[in-house]
Amino acid sequence: xxxxxxxxxxxAQKAERRIIGLxxxxxxxxxxxxxxxxxxxxxxxxxxxxxxxxxxxxDDIKAEIRTIFAKREIDFEQLCxxxxxxxxxxxxxxxxxxxDWKIEASEVDIVASHGQTVYHAPKTQHRNPxxxxxxxxxxxxDHVAATTGIIxxxxxxxxxxxxxxxxxxxxxxxxxxxxxxxGENRILLNMGGIANFTxxxxxxxxxxxxxxxTGPGNTLLDAYxxxxxxxxxxxxxxxxxxxxxxxxxxAALKTNPFFDAPFPKTTGPEVFNTLYVExxxxxxxxxxxxxxxxxxTLVQFSADTITHSIERVMQRSDTYHVYMSxxxxxxPVLTGAIRKxxxxxxxxxxxxxxxxxxxxxxxxxAVLANESLAGGNTSFGDxxxxxxxxxxxxxxxx
Ligand SMILES: Nc1ncnc2c1ncn2[C@@H]1O[C@H](COP(=O)(O)OP(=O)(O)OP(=O)(O)O)[C@@H](O)[C@H]1O
Ligand SMILES: CC(=O)N[C@H]1[C@@H]2OC[C@@H](O2)[C@@H](O)[C@@H]1O[C@H](C)C(=O)O
Numbered sequence: 001x002x003x004x005x006x007x008x009x010x011x012a013q014k015a016e017r018r019i020i021g022l023x024x025x026x027x028x029x030x031x032x033x034x035x036x037x038x039x040x041x042x043x044x045x046x047x048x049x050x051x052x053x054x055x056x057x058x059d060d061i062k063a064e065i066r067t068i069f070a071k072r073e074i075d076f077e078q079l080c081x082x083x084x085x086x087x088x089x090x091x092x093x094x095x096x097x098x099x100d101w102k103i104e105a106s107e108v109d110i111v112a113s114h115g116q117t118v119y120h121a122p123k124t125q126h127r128n129p130x131x132x133x134x135x136x137x138x139x140x141x142d143h144v145a146a147t148t149g150i151i152x153x154x155x156x157x158x159x160x161x162x163x164x165x166x167x168x169x170x171x172x173x174x175x176x177x178x179x180x181x182x183g184e185n186r187i188l189l190n191m192g193g194i195a196n197f198t199x200x201x202x203x204x205x206x207x208x209x210x211x212x213x214t215g216p217g218n219t220l221l222d223a224y225x226x227x228x229x230x231x232x233x234x235x236x237x238x239x240x241x242x243x244x245x246x247x248x249x250x251a252a253l254k255t256n257p258f259f260d261a262p263f264p265k266t267t268g269p270e271v272f273n274t275l276y277v278e279x280x281x282x283x284x285x286x287x288x289x290x291x292x293x294x295x296x297t298l299v300q301f302s303a304d305t306i307t308h309s310i311e312r313v314m315q316r317s318d319t320y321h322v323y324m325s326x327x328x329x330x331x332p333v334l335t336g337a338i339r340k341x342x343x344x345x346x347x348x349x350x351x352x353x354x355x356x357x358x359x360x361x362x363x364x365x366a367v368l369a370n371e372s373l374a375g376g377n378t379s380f381g382d383x384x385x386x387x388x389x390x391x392x393x394x395x396x397x398x
Pocket of ligand 2 (some may be wrong): 025076117120168170172192193194195196209269364
């Protein structure tokens with residue numbers, strides 16, 4: 001037997017594993033690195049975050065990724081070059097943080113790498129009946145494995161597509177395994193570039209559990225912060241807080257069939273971008289809004305579309321506890337607008353459940369790799385788009 005297969009087999013049989021989960025999301029702010037200790041699998045998964053950090057991307061790498069990010073027309077050589085480059089970059093970032101943490105690579109069992117989404121095209125978006133759902137992440141796992149010397153699982157989303165899903169959101173698995181609690185209706189709300197939530201019913205029934213994107217989280221706010229403030233984001237929503245919501249622009253922004261489409265569904269910055277906002281401004285004759293008013297309206301747009309989706313799963317007689325995660329939880333204007341629209345919900349962050357809300361998505365990929373190694377038996381019912389859990393491709397270091 002190839003020694004590396006034997007090593008993988010041994011890791012799969014361990015009572016607990018040390019797995020590094022990686023996430024670089026649509027915000028392009030940097031690489032989230034979560035070193036997790038994971039026991040068990042499926043609903044018995046127990047995760048402890050031993051270390052977590054975000055290694056920021058410098059302006060150069062952000063600019064390189066933006067040349068191909070969420071664009072229909074790109075330079076193919078650039079895409080080809082970035083695929084190994086990002087893999088190596090992520091590998092180098094892991095080595096550097098392991099040094100900081102004084103942990104040897106040999107003490108880590110697995111790296112679980114999301115890579116960088118560069119294009120997401122579910123059928124509902126590309127609308128070409130000839131083609132399936134499609135999504136593309138780059139930063140090839142072989143380069144992560146070779147750079148770190150650690151067996152790497154990567155490219156998790158393709159199996160989801162292969163089994164009928166849209167390739168996202170994958171949060172459903174991690175959220176159910178880590179956070180489902182009999183007796184409490186839970187909503188796990190993640191606000192990254194794109195917002196999504198997982199519904200975890202109080203009866204713990206896996207066949208009812210799902211995650212869906214709701215639309216923009218921070219992606220539009222960040223795009224206009226770069227334009228108006230020359231900053232990556234509107235810190236603490238200060239600019240938005242100084243403006244007034246334009247009801248006519250808000251109404252135009254909401255006229256997209258995505259918002260009333262059935263769950264689960266996905267989207268991305270391919271749809272929700274500055275061009276989308278400019279079209280809505282033309283339609284509502286609000287081209288001359290002040291920077292602050294535009295920002296205030298975009299925050300309300302994110303808040304309204306998030307709460308509109310959450311309200312669709314809520315029964316009037318029941319109570320719901322919302323646990324927030326992702327960078328949007330740090331924006332008081334956004335969270336304030338959401339709380340106002342959901343007065344009957346209790347709000348917390350996933351920190352109160354033992355998982356740092358900034359680390360949650362990186363932890364998800366560690367959990368997914370753990371499941372591919374040692375689980376894979378949980379049924380989510382016979383539903384399109386929620387396949388059995390065994391995702392990711394294996395890369396050996398040599
Ligand atoms: N103090 C703050 N004030 C306002 N916004 C903030 C603050 N801190 C973080 N954010 C927002 O959070 C974003 C980063 O969020 P996060 O890292 O969760 O996104 P992501 O993982 O890249 O996206 P996705 O989940 O869509 O892939 C920033 O770009 C910014 O918009
Ligand atoms: C295609 C893609 O990368 N989608 C991301 C993105 O970021 C948030 C939202 O859009 C979600 O659908 C997904 O990521 C999370 C981790 C998920 O799959 O659950």
